[in-house]
Amino acid sequence: MSPRVRLSELDTLGGVETEALVGRPPNGPLSAPGPTTPIGYRGTPLQRFCVRVLNYVTNYIVAHVPSFTLRHLWYRRVLGIGLGRDAGVYMGAYVWFFGPGQIRRDGVWIGRNTRINRNCTLDARSGLTIGDNVSISPEVMILAGSHNVNDKRFVQVPGPIAIEDHVWIGARATILPGVTLGRGSVIAAGSVVTKDVPPLTIVAGVPARPVGTRDPGGAQYTLDEPLPLFE
Numbered sequence: 001m002s003p004r005v006r007l008s009e010l011d012t013l014g015g016v017e018t019e020a021l022v023g024r025p026p027n028g029p030l031s032a033p034g035p036t037t038p039i040g041y042r043g044t045p046l047q048r049f050c051v052r053v054l055n056y057v058t059n060y061i062v063a064h065v066p067s068f069t070l071r072h073l074w075y076r077r078v079l080g081i082g083l084g085r086d087a088g089v090y091m092g093a094y095v096w097f098f099g100p101g102q103i104r105r106d107g108v109w110i111g112r113n114t115r116i117n118r119n120c121t122l123d124a125r126s127g128l129t130i131g132d133n134v135s136i137s138p139e140v141m142i143l144a145g146s147h148n149v150n151d152k153r154f155v156q157v158p159g160p161i162a163i164e165d166h167v168w169i170g171a172r173a174t175i176l177p178g179v180t181l182g183r184g185s186v187i188a189a190g191s192v193v194t195k196d197v198p199p200l201t202i203v204a205g206v207p208a209r210p211v212g213t214r215d216p217g218g219a220q221y222t223l224d225e226p227l228p229l230f231e
C-alpha cells in the first residue's frame with residue numbers, strides 16, 4: 001500500500017484524515033501511535049446529545065442501508081473515516097466513536113480493497129489503521145479502548161490498533177487495544193488477540209498463540225471482486 005496514494009485520496013476528503021497516516025514510514029510497517037491520555041465523551045450537554053444522535057443514525061440506520069455507496073458516503077463525509085478505493089464495509093458495522101472531531105483527530109483509515117464483513121465492531125475511539133487487501137470476517141470485534149481498572153473514576157484509556165496489509169481475521173475474533181497485526185498474519189476464528197502478531201504468523205485460541213506460519217507467496221492477492229448487492 002502506498003501512503004502517497006492514500007494521501008492524495010484523503011485530500012479529496014478534506015485533508016483532515018491525513019493524521020491517520022502520521023507515524024507510518026513509506027513502505028514500512030504500520031505503527032499504532034495515538035493518544036495516551038484518557039478518552040471519553042467531552043463537550044456541552046448539547047454537543048453530547050448531538051453525538052448520541054449521530055451514533056444512533058450511524059449504527060442503527062445507516063449501517064443497515066443496503067448500499068455500499070450510501071454507507072461509504074456517510075462514513076467518509078459525516079464521520080471523517082478515510083476509505084481507500086474499492087474498500088467495502090458490509091452491513092451491520094458498529095462504529096464506536098465519541099464524535100467526528102475525535103475520529104478526525106486520532107485518525108481512522110481503511111485501506112484499498114479491504115473487506116470488512118457483516119456485523120463487525122470498529123472501535124474508532126483512539127485511532128484505527130487498517131491496511132490494503134485486509135479481510136475481516138463476520139462479527140469480528142476490534143477494540144481500541146479499555147478502562148484503567150485501578151483508577152478511582154474507572155477512566156477509559158486509549159489503545160490504537162494497526163492492521164497491516166493482507167491480514168485475515170477469522171469470524172468472531174476479538175482484537176484487544178494497542179495491538180498491531182503484522183503484514184499477512186492470520187487470526188483464527190474466535191481467537192482473542194492480546195499481543196502484537198508478527199508478519200505471516202497464524203495465531204489461534206484464547207489468548208491467541210502462534211500455531212503456524214503463512215507462505216509469503218500466499219499474502220500477495222488483491223481483493224478486487226465486486227462488492228455484492230444488498231450486503
Ligand SMILES: CC(C)(COP(=O)(O)OP(=O)(O)OC[C@H]1O[C@@H](n2cnc3c(N)ncnc32)[C@H](O)[C@@H]1OP(=O)(O)O)[C@@H](O)C(=O)NCCC(=O)NCCS
Pocket residue numbers: 137138169170171172186187188189190191202204205206211212
Ligand atoms: C486459522 C485457520 C485458517 C487455521 O487453519 P490451518 O492452518 O489449517 O490450521 P490447523 O487446522 O492445522 O490447526 C492448527 C492448530 O491450531 C488449532 N486451531 C485452528 N483453528 C483454531 C481456532 N479457531 N481456535 C483455536 N484453535 C485453533 C488447531 O486445533 C490446531 O491445533 P493442534 O496443532 O494442537 O491440533 C482456521 O483454523 C480458521 O480459523 N479459519 C477461519 C474460518 C473463518 O473465520 N471463516 C469465515 C470467513 S471465510
